[in-house]
Amino acid sequence: MHVSYVEAQRAVAAALKKSEEIGARSCIAVVDSGATLKAFARMDDAWVGSIDIAIRKAKTACFFGMPTGEIGKMSQPGGSLYGIEVSNEGLITFPGGLPIVNADGVLIGAIGASGSTVENDHKVAMAGCEVIGVSDLPEHPWRT
Amino acid sequence: MHVSYVEAQRAVAAALKKSEEIGARSCIAVVDSGATLKAFARMDDAWVGSIDIAIRKAKTACFFGMPTGEIGKMSQPGGSLYGIEVSNEGLITFPGGLPIVNADGVLIGAIGASGSTVENDHKVAMAGCEVIGVSDLPEHPWRT
Amino acid sequence: MHVSYVEAQRAVAAALKKSEEIGARSCIAVVDSGATLKAFARMDDAWVGSIDIAIRKAKTACFFGMPTGEIGKMSQPGGSLYGIEVSNEGLITFPGGLPIVNADGVLIGAIGASGSTVENDHKVAMAGCEVIGVSDLPEHPWRT
Amino acid sequence: MHVSYVEAQRAVAAALKKSEEIGARSCIAVVDSGATLKAFARMDDAWVGSIDIAIRKAKTACFFGMPTGEIGKMSQPGGSLYGIEVSNEGLITFPGGLPIVNADGVLIGAIGASGSTVENDHKVAMAGCEVIGVSDLPEHPWRT
DSSP, X not given: OOXXXXXXXXXXXXXXXXXXXXXXXXEEXXXXXTSOEEEEEEOTTOOTHHHHHHHHHHHHHHHHTSOHHHHHHHSSTTSTTTTGGGSTTOOOOSSSEEEEEOTTSBEEEEEEEESSOHHHHXXXXXXXXXXXXXXXXXXXXXXX | OOOOHHHXXXXXXXXXXXXXXXXXXXXXXXXXXXXXXXXXXXXXXXXXXXXXXXXXXXXXXXXXXXXXXXXXXXXXXXXXXXXXXXXXXXXXXXXXXXXXXXXXXXXXXXEEEESSOHHHHHHHHHHHHHTTOXXXXXXXXXXX | OOOOHHHHHHHHHHHHHHHHHTTOOOEEXXXXXXXXXXXXXXXXXXXXXXXXXXXXXXXXXXXXXXXXXXXXXHSSTTSTTTTGGGGGGOOXXXXXXXXXXXXXXXXXXXXXXXXXXXXXXXXXXXXXXXXXXXXXXXXXXXXX | OOOOHHHHHHHHHHHHHXXXXXXXXXXXXXXXXXXXEEEEEEOTTOOTHHHHHHHHHHHHHHHHTSOHHHHHHHSSTTSXXXXXXXXXXXXXXXXXXXXXXXXXXXXXXXXXXXSSOHHHHHHHHHHHHHXXXXXXXXXXXXXX
16 A cells, blocks of 8 residues: 555645754655655755665665664675675665555555654654654554 | 745745646745755645656756747757767756746746646646746846 | 886877867766776766766777777667667767777777767767877787 | 866865875876766875775765765764765775865865875865865755
């Protein structure tokens, strides 16, 4: 099941509002439950390098149904997923990507934010997620 | 000189409105004058394969400052630019991508639409372009 | 045997001078006999899409020791090399790329120009080639 | 706002001069504020593998408006940006890439050097930067 275009736009708008509030310059990407791009926005003067990172954060969060930062905890040297970032044509494994789950507990997509500290990126992504769902998936197996 | 975030969003909104009017399901991409993504939207039920095509149409139109369909006329078998589509990691050379030129005659970006016939894609892209500029570049050398 | 840095810079300067004379806005690339980049210059307001094309023209001319336009004659539908442009991560098979041969008849590199008509691109590349060598290879097998 | 062709050539020339002074064999790349290639030079006997690294260093510095080595401090195991190098088709996160900022505090491009120790690469890049601007960006948000 996929995030609708209207929902995706609402999420982007809320994320952009949060970014402005905290004085960041963000790129925001929303993907559907197939991890394909649904909506994207780049604020003026945001880093050009953040375009790709925002999109990959959203894809990464959708690919595995978890916040990107959680994957990063397991991908450190010695960790169980060490090196996973080279898969899927490039994952981003630091915070700023979040799955989006609807009221029925179904994964409908994900959101990624890039352009500031990872703490701020996480806040921006969460602001976008919260207007259309929650970020926590129910117990595995989750549904799409 | 770059299309602003506000301009890019206005262009996407106008293109989506046109797409709805003609009953299409479109992906719309706007890039800045450096051919990097500024805004993107995918309507519900649009082809997933159109995501990449819309973005490449916008990039192609920006790369060469001309409508994508114009390049296509020159890239046919026997034409002067036959085979050009393999450059730049993949150009799209059929209609649906247009440069965006501001009131000073400066290229500020480009827009690409994909999801319907190429005639419709062209109309959708043009609807987006027209609310923030024109599509015709002044005589070469044009400015960015 | 490779084009030297001094030779490559002389070729680029001569090509740029020719481009200015004919009112073009060119990208110029010189590769050595291993088809790796030696020098590159992009004039102000040259098409962004021409960066990649100029480099690929130079590489293509070096890969096969012949002008890019000669390959294009054989890569048309029905031709003996139809479709060759997808090899080597993307060849450019229209005019504007030329091999550079020194006084001993040895291929020392190649030059590519992009940014105008293919006729002009060819002239610009030839102007660069001529200050450091000739473009015609001796009978095969040629030497590098 | 973009580095001009004349500025880019001056930066390359100054970087090459520095490289010769310290006995290095460098590749030098200058990109504009959109991170697209503006000028490139490879000295005789420089590593072929340094072509790509010099270009990626320049792109990386432009993508994020900071020296490549600064990103590398944050991308170490356990760091906030661990794994970032797989984004944007490959970032280089060790020293040798620097943003170029003009007198108005605007990012106009970046320069990358590769071919020696990272300390030397940094010196070579800095020598190129200094003849056309400074490397330190003003407080965020910076402008392009």
